[in-house]
Structures are given as C-alpha cells and as structure tokens.
Amino acid sequence: MSDLIRLVYASKATFCDQHVGARHQTVDEIIRQAQARNIQDGITGVLCFDNGCFFQALEGERDAVEALYDRILEDDRHQEVWLLWKRPVVQRLFDKWSMKYINVDAYIHRLLTRERLTKFDPHHFSDPLIEELLRAIKASEARPETPLTSPVQWLSRQEAQSRWQPSLILTGLTGMIAVLIALALGGFL
Numbered sequence: 712m713s714d715l716i717r718l719v720y721a722s723k724a725t726f727c728d729q730h731v732g733a734r735h736q737t738v739d740e741i742i743r744q745a746q747a748r749n750i751q752d753g754i755t756g757v758l759c760f761d762n763g764c765f766f767q768a769l770e771g772e773r774d775a776v777e778a779l780y781d782r783i784l785e786d787d788r789h790q791e792v793w794l795l796w797k798r799p800v801v802q803r804l805f806d807k808w809s810m811k812y813i814n815v816d817a818y819i820h821r822l823l824t825r826e827r828l829t830k831f832d833p834h835h836f837s838d839p840l841i842e843e844l845l846r847a848i849k850a851s852e853a854r855p856e857t858p859l860t861s862p863v864q865w866l867s868r869q870e871a872q873s874r875w876q877p878s879l880i881l882t883g884l885t886g887m888i889a890v891l892i893a894l895a896l897g898g899f900l
C-alpha cells in the first residue's frame with residue numbers, strides 16, 4: 712500500500728560568500744542533480760532560494776523521502792536544516808515537478824509582508840503560511856507566465872534589468888539637461 716508523505720524544510724546556504732554568478736551556478740547544480748535523481752526515486756517537489764535560504768517541499772513514498780532527507784542533512788552546501796513539516800498525504804501537490812525551482816516573486820513577498828516578515832527566511836514560517844505558500848506555488852502552474860526553471864535564467868533576467876535601469880535614468884537626465892539648455896538659450900530661463 713502507498714505511504715505518501717510531504718516533507719518541508721528550511722536551510723541556509725553555506726556558499727553565500729561566493730559572487731552572485733557562482734552562487735546561482737551552485738543552486739543550478741543542486742536543481743539539476745535533484746531533478747535527475749528524483750525521477751529515479753519517484754520524488755516530486757519544489758525548491759525556493761532567496762536571501763541565502765532554501766525552502767524545499769519533498770513528496771513521495773515515505774522510505775524514499777526519508778532517505779533523501781538523510782542525504783540532504785549531510786550535504787555541506789547548506790546548514791541549519793530545520794524540519795518544518797512531515798505529514799502523510801493522500802495525493803501529491805506537485806505531481807508534475809521532479810523538482811521545480813520557484814522564484815521568490817512579488818506575490819510571495821506580499822505574503823511575507825502580510826505576515827510582518829521583512830525577509831525570505833523560511834525558518835520563521837508559520838504552519839498556515841507554509842500551507843498558503845505551497846498552494847500559491849501550485850496555483851502558479853496554471854498561470855501563463857510559469858516560474859523560470861533555472862536560477863541562472865533568473866539571474867540573467869535580473870542582470871538585464873539592472874543594466875537597463877541606469878541607462879534609462881541617464882537617457883532621462885540627458886533629455887532634461889537638453890531641454891533646460893534649449894530654454895536658457897531661448898531666453899526663457
């Protein structure tokens with residue numbers, strides 16, 4: 712008979728002294744390793760990484776999930792691994808995802824703000840917040856803009872945005888200066 716469980720934990724990355732590219736590369740490697748292995752082990756779930764913290768939900772047969780959690784506890788890429796939940800479930804929430812990487816987006820930040828949490832630190836998530844977060848992640852499956860599967864993709868989008876912002880400000884300032892010079896030359900100032 713099937714003995715499905717869902718296990719949720721929080722942890723802190725040990726590689727946060729690396730530069731941002733290397734950090735995201737490490738998270739990317741963890742996800743690739745997890746996805747390949749979870750397919751073999753019949754495990755599904757989601758992984759979030761933000762503010763140097765991991766939040767992961769694992770689903771599957773009890774023996775497989777417990778064996779994975781034992782390996783995860785031994786993994787030196789993170790520390791302060793706190794078990795938040797281990798519950799029997801009748802069905803999986805994330806049955807299509809061998810291990811989906813979820814960006815901590817504006818929606819998740821709104822949930823945190825509502826709970827008066829200023830940062831993404833899942834060690835302090837309450838049970839109802841975890842429940843709501845998992846449901847919201849599940850619901851994101853149906854949204855047209857699906858979460859990116861790779862933190863490297865996420866990083867390149869962030870970098871692209873941060874490269875654009877200063878150049879837009881510069882263009883705006885140059886335009887304003889040009890208008891002021893034109894007004895001064897025209898004798899309006």
Ligand SMILES: Cc1cc2nc3c(=O)[nH]c(=O)nc-3n(C[C@H](O)[C@H](O)[C@H](O)COP(=O)(O)O)c2cc1C
Pocket residue numbers: 722741744745746748749758765767779782783784786788789810
């Ligand atoms: C945050 C984090 C999440 C991980 N998630 C998984 C996972 O979902 N599945 C998995 O097989 N390994 C995962 N790993 C990697 C395991 O800790 C472990 O390195 C891997 O399963 C290989 O174990 P082995 O070398 O003992 O075979 C994760 C590691 C970290 C740091």
